[in-house]
Amino acid sequence: FLVGLVAIVIIAVVVTLSVTLGGDGGSSFNASIAATAMTMAPTTLSPSSAPSSSPTEEFQPLYTRRFNELVTILYPDISDLESLTIQDPQSSQNKALWWLARDDPAELEFASMNTQRLRERYLMAMVWFQHGGPDWYAKANWMSDADVCQWLGVGCDGENNTIATIGGTENNFQNNVFTEIGQFRDLQYLNMAYNDLTGEIPSEIGMLTKLT
Secondary structure (H helix, E strand, C coil), rough: CCCHHHHHHHHHHHHHHHHHHHHHHHHHHHHHHHHHHHHHCCCCCCCCCCCCCCCCCHHHHHHHHHHHHHHHHHCCCCCCHHHHHHHCCCCCHHHHHHHHHHHHHCCCHHHHHHHHHHHHHHHHHHHHHHHHHHHHHCCCCCCCCCCCHCCCCEEEECCCCCCCEEEEECCCCCCCCCCCHCCCCCCCEECCCEEECCCCCHHHHHHHCCCC
């Protein structure tokens, strides 16, 4: 198609010159132009590069990739409701995921971590966002690069190094308790008395079989 278009343009130039010049001198000039046109190699254009494929994970922004990696690890069998919740920027789940992916000063390598330890750091970040952490009276080490076992009010099991106790008495905890509370599988002691908690105790607390 492109070769034919170039040929048409050349013919149009020759015809135009023939009409405007006229006479013997014009004919001689036209013949020279035509001869030159016949000896020119047809112009060909290189085909444009093929359109790029749809963006893959490789080209996603770093923090988005880390966010998605966290979701894959922490929610391997994610439900539709969970999917909607973690994508809601107002939810404590979404805020905790983004904190781990982008703002956590510990800058963890998720793939190399023990899954339960990663999950508990995520859950403790959820406690912070869900219960109004910035307004607590005492919050030493919370949301720092320190291990969650060093966050104020948190105690860990010496054998498994997982969270065994959470205490937040009279510390201005607010809002309702989130359902993921049941994922603290080694939790033995929980005290959030004398706070401004609202709503019902989630049934998932029954999953805490070691709670005393």
